[in-house]
Amino acid sequence: MTSRLALPGSVLILSAALPILGHANTDYFKCQTEAGTVFSQFPCNENATEQKVTHSNPRHQGPKEDYGKQLTELEKENKRNSINMQIRSTKHKVVMLKRERSAKTLAEEQRLERLMSDDERKALKKEVQVNIKDIERRYSQRIKETEQKLARLEKFLARFQ
Template sequence: MIKIIIAFSLLFSTLLDAKSVVNYYKCVNERGSTYSQFPCGQNATQHTLSHSDPDVAIPSEQHYKTLNQLEKKQLVRNLKKSLRAKRHEVAILNRDRDRATRDQQERIRHVMDDKKRKETVKDIKKQLKSINRKHKKEVKVVTKQIARIEKKLKRYE
């Protein structure tokens, strides 16, 4: 009788510890990651999903689509964050330009003779031109980055 009880307890313990295992492959390329049932390239890495609940069925063979959707959401979230950061960078560049322009214009307000004033005005114009040229170049670079990020974001949304 005791042997039968031990045999049943071992049988039930093995049933409770039954594990379901599913293998999938992850491939990373320039457009993101792809999950598949089969190797999708030379850089494919094999991963395993396992669970030990015997009542839960093995995930469908389409589980890689769920992983792709999660990664897509993560990519979109990261792209939106970087887009916000680049727009903030443009705002900072605009503030810096305005501050430098204001500082140059403050120089005119000082009391000085006509000759010194003409030289100062000429120097201020030169400095303002330089400031605006530098600002335009920096904003152009950031604007290109913003356009590239928006293009990627459109592709994923």
């Protein structure tokens, strides 16, 4: 009586599974743990007792399929999808960084085209060239790091193909 009160969810799950599992002989394990009674398709500890759920027609056998391969393949597919999303995001980031770099470079170059005297233009031209080099250096480093991350993601994805 106390084990039922301690684990009403487990008993409820097991009793709900009985009609589904009732079409064939099914083995499961019952274990006593610190958390209470646990039911599992694998032994939980050395004190696990094997239990059997049987159908009213014992000659009827259920399918003997191992779904481990299918579950592993689903897990790999989910991992591939996750990596593909990261790759798309990283590629988008590279495009945005290049676009931002181009816009800032153009803005610096356009400063030269404004109306000004020749002396001002010469002084500004040097300043603009320094600024463009700085922009190129900063964005080139960020783009390089992002492309390296992209290469690592694609290499990681290749392991799941």
